[in-house]
Amino acid sequence: MAGNFQDGNGDHPIQFDSQLLQEQLGTLVKWGAVVAGVIALFALLTFLRSVYADLLWFDNLGFRGVFVKVITTRIVLFLIGAITFAAFAGVSLYFAYRFSDGPITLPISEDAIPLIKRLTIWVSVGAAALGSVVLGAVLASRWEVFLRFTNSVPFNRTDPVFDKDLSFYVFTLPMLNFVQGWLLGAVILIALGSAALYFARFSLRGVSFTFTPSLKVHLSIIAAMIMLIIAGGHWLDRWSLLLSEHGAIFGAAYADVNARMPAMLILTIVALGSAILMLVNAYMKGARLLVGALALWIVMSVVLGGVWPSLMQQLTVNPNEFVREQPYIQRNIAFTRQGFGLDSISEEFFPAEPVIDADIIRNNLQTINNIRLWDYRPLSSVYRQIQLIRPYYEFKDADVDRYVIDGELRQVLLSAREVAPEKLQPESQTWTNTRLVYTHGIGAAMSPVTEFTTEGRPEFFAKDIPTDGVLRIQSNAPDSEPDILVTNPRIYYGENTLDYVIVNTQTDELDYQTEEGELIRTNYNGTGGVQLNSFIRRIVYAWEFADINILISGQIKRESRIQYRRTVEERINTVAPFLVLDRDPYIVATNNQFFWMQDAYTVTDSFPYSDPIDGGTNYMRNSVKVTMDAADGGLRFHIWDTSDPIVMTYAGIFPDLFVSKGDMSEELSTHVRYPSDLFRIQADRYMRYHMQVPQNFYNNEDLWAIAEEKFGQSDTLQLVEPYYVIMKLPGEEKEEFVLLIPYTPNERQNLVGWLAARSDGDNYGKLVAFNFPKDRQVDGTAQVEARIDNDQDISAWFTLRCTEGSSCIRGNLLVIPLDESLLYAEPVYIQAEGIGFPELTKVILASGTKVVMEDSLEEALAALTGVDFLITRAGPDAQAPGGAEPTGPLETSLEAGINVIKEAIEGLRENLSQLEEAIESLTDTFGNQ
Structure with a gap:
């Protein structure tokens, strides 16, 4: 049917075919619906594929319950969010459509009016549906917040302002803040959508936007809802002030407690009053009351929320800041120490005598025998040059640990030989090779941290690719017997296992090489990976990895398994994304196989008054130790600190995920160590928070700094890294594995103390701070570096040897407590041009009075003390302690x-x-x- 209308002057009627327009728009709507349906179907199938693949993966690990709990919670939250938004948006849009109805003044054919109305409805419905999906997804993404809230465990300690258990701030307040923000965002979107519909409908009718009585009622109700939610936010802000950064310290300070908290209470009342005025405005003429209520809230927010606290800070606090802030400083000290576990540090005095004599060496032979001369960075380079053996292997890094070798506790560096098919020649990087053949690494290299050959290379307790498939870890002494037999040294899961592989296929996997040079191949017979025992599973994983070969390859059989998410970090993060992982997982060798040990932390940024580190974390515990089977990828999450309410909350959420630390085998538990990342953070916080007197803290009277050293080829000083030593702590009867860091006064270089973390047995996790004498100088690491540089003989040697063609690398300068004295030790490496790895060439030792450099630790000790043959080990010819006849x-x-x-x-x-x-x-x- 054809229609017409005249132009604005009533002349020249314009002809158009409304029937054709209706058909074209109808076709457009139909095709739009088809496209939307296809997209929705594809999204649904993708979601189902992902869920099915993840379910198989979690089921293989024995964590089906964990996955079901998370996915169920996310689906429920999504539905709650989507349905809630859709319901409120639908009601609001319905009234907006209804209240904007009226006569059309535009010259539009009557035939087109129904089509335009339908189009308006479909656009509104589509916008509401899209908003529902987005708001539902936002709610579902915070599944952890809701589960923590519903399963929270109390801290049994209250805050000093509101007397609430700290669990309220860690578990409840984040959930309330999120819900308030979600509701505010949802209602604002509904308001914008309703206003847009009003504007569109009025425009299509050809009339100006006016506040009709019905429209005014509608928008006044929405505005009142927004103000009610804002009032709730002001009420919550009172509690959030315990995480304030406005004052002299982190947490609620003087102006927060005496100005901002009352202001938040008043603003809550103002926002509630504004909401009431907006509702009243719905039944009054005009919009003055609505605008007045909004203006009142804005003015009061500026005055009470900004001006008043600023004036109090400037006029009351700043002129006498310490007096005003003293009680809040005390709270900050106490809660920061608790948040980072500093409140458990015990303090002891250490004399730090300047002299090292022969008796001190004899009393600490085990410590001397374990001085770390090999740094993990140069040693990793050495391993890559002389221990990879085959080009398709890789050592990612070397990790510090301790093992009993030949009846003696030895500190070692250990690195796993992992597969790296990406290092194959390009023409060899076929799908079969990278996915089916080169599937696993094998064995490891292990070296004592102290010993090196006359050529400057490390000695080995374990080396080379096992020629019979069994890795032997044993002393390098002649005729020694293996201390550990790793009967299955294969590494399918590790740090460098980045891509998926398929094992137990028709194609044999490369395993190891015999002494005769024969390449031995194998087929995986473990339980790691998802079985590809059905056509559906092959389709799912071909889609998952966008790799058609998984579907069509004839090498895959029903018993084949696809192994993916094979790195330690990705594997643990997928199962327990709420745990923060230490940067350095380390491998442990047992009498059967390799395991990876990963330290995991529970953290929050909502611990009241605790001063946060970069990133916002202000509470941190090493509550979980995770072990991963290097052959099968199996995970076990051991709760290591049952006093931590956060990990116990997660244990309540996922009862099948965690096991006790008593369930860890003794062979593994002897290799548990205090994690370096946590220790770094604690050491950083302790630099200031060792001061517990508010006046001293406020004035920074005893601020500390991490000691500095020279490292590598640079003359620039850098911070000393925490380092592990085997030593006898003052007052203890035997040596133990300890993590250390030395301190200096801020902007000075002499030592004032050191912090130690214990790792063995029942002493695990105990922190001890040793304070040095304040009445005399104790050389710091930077000062010892200067003494080394100023020594004429040492300086001449560096000048002579570190010339063109060779570069000298200075290792870590270690400060090692011995009895009541300090021994400083620094290795020196030389890397000749054309050689891809450094050689350990010299050992520098220093006491408070003397610096020496020799070719070996034994000679350096002799030069330092004036007594020869002090230690029990000098390569194959061991020396007896106490001056016994040397060999x-x-x-x-x-x-x-x-x-x-x-x-x-x-x-x-x-x-x-x-x-x-x-x-x-x-x-x-x-x-x-």
């Missing part, structure tokens, strides 16, 4: 003498060469004269 002193002395002569000859040659160059230069310059 092989002639060989040792002769070897040392030869080395000295070699260095002297080399130096003489270089000097003669320089002299010849100088003579030639002089001849060129003055020869004609």
Whole structure:
């Protein structure tokens, strides 16, 4: 049917075919519905595929209950959010559509009016549906907040302002704040959508936007709802002030308690009053009351929320800040110490005597035998050059641990030999090779931290690819027996296992090489990975990884397994995303296989008054130790700190996820160590929060800093990293595995103390701070570095050896407590040009009075103390303690003498060469004269 209307002057009627327009718009709507349906179907199938694949993966690990709990919670929250928003949006849009109805003044054909109305309805419904999906997804994404709230465990300690249990701030307040923000966002979206519909409908009718009585009632109700939610936010802000950053310290300070808290209470009342005025405005003429209520709230927010606290800060607090803030400073000290576990640190005095003599060495032989001369960074380079053996393996890094070797506790560095198919030649990186053949690494390299050969290379307790498929860990002494037999040294899961593989296929996997050079192949017979025992599963994983080969390859059989999410970090994060992981998982060798040990933390940024680190965390506990089977990928989450309410809350949420620390085997538990990331953070907080007197804290009278050292080839000082040592703590009877960090006064270089974290047995987790004498100088690491640089003999050696063609690398300068004295130890590496790894060449030792540098630890100790053959180990020829008759002193002395002569000859040659160059230069310059 054709229609017409005239232009604005009533002339020239314009013809158009309303029937054709209706058909075209109808076609557009139909195709739009088809496209939307296809997209929705694809999204649904993608979601179902992801859920099914994840269900299989979690089920393989034995954590089906964890996955079902999370996915069920997310679906329920999504439905609650989507239905709630859809219901309120639908009601609001319905009234907006109804209240905006009226006569159409635009010259539109009557035939087109029903089509335009339907189009308006469909657009409104589509917008509401999209908003429902978005708001539902936002609610579902915070599933953890709701589960923590419904399963919260009390801290049994209250805050000093509102006397609420701290669990309220950690579990309840975040949920309330999120719900308030979600509701506010939802209602604002509904208000905008309703206003947009009003505007569109009025425009299509050809009339201006006016506040009709019905419209005014509608928008006044929405505005009142917004103000009610804002009032709730002001009420919650009173509690949130305990996390304030406005004052001299973190937490509610003087102006917060005496100005902002009353202001939030008043603003709550103002917002409630404004909401009431907005409702009243619905039944009055005009919108003055609505605008007045909004203006009142804005003015009061500026005055009470900003001006009043600022004036109090400037006029009352700043002129006498410490007096006003003292009680709040005390709270900040107490809660920060609790938040980071500093309140459990015990303090002791350490004399730090300057002299190291032979008796001290004899009393601490086990500590001396475990001085870490090999730094993990140079050693990793050495391993990559001499222990990879085959080009398709990789050592990611070397980890510090301790093992009983030949009956003695030894500190070692250990690195797993993981597979790296990406290092194959490009033409060899086929799908079969990277997914079916090169599936796992094998074995590990292990070295004592103290020993090195005459060539500057590490000694080994474990090395090379096992030629019979069994890794033996044993002393390097002749005729020694293995201490550990790793019968299954294969590593399918680790730090470098980035891509998926398929195992137990028709194609054999590369395993190891025999002494005769024969490549042994194998087929996986473990339980790691999801079985591809159905066509549906192959379709799902082909889609999951966008790899058609999973579907069509004839090498895959029903018994084949697909292994993915194979790195320690990704595997744990997928199961327990609420745990924060230490940056350094480490591998542990047992008599059967390898395990990975991962320290995991429970954290929050909602602990009242606790001063946060970068990122906002202000409470942190190492409450979980996770072990991962390197062959099967199995995970076990051991609760290590049952006093932590956060981990006990998660244990209530996921009862099938956690096990007790008593369930860890003794063979693994002996390798538990205090984590370095947590220790770094605690050491950083302790620099200031060791001061517990508010006046001292406020004035920073005893502020500390981490000691500094030279490292590598740079002369720039850098912070000392925490380091593990085997040592006998003062007052203890035997050596133990300890993590240390030394302190200096802020902006000074002498030592004032050190912090120690214990790792063994019942002493695990105990922190001890040792304070040095304040009446005399104790050299710091930077000062010892300066003494090393100023030593003429050492300086001359560096000048001679660190020339073009060779570079010198200075290792970590370790401060090692021995009895009541301090021993400083620094290794020196040389890396010659053209050689891809450094060699350990010199050992520098220092006491408070002397600095020496020698070719070995034994010689350095002799030079430092004046007594030879002090320690029990000098390679194959062990030395007896206490001055017993040494074995092989002639060989040792002769070897040392030869080395000295070699260095002297080399130096003489270089000097003669320089002299010849100088003579030639002089001849060129003055020869004609």
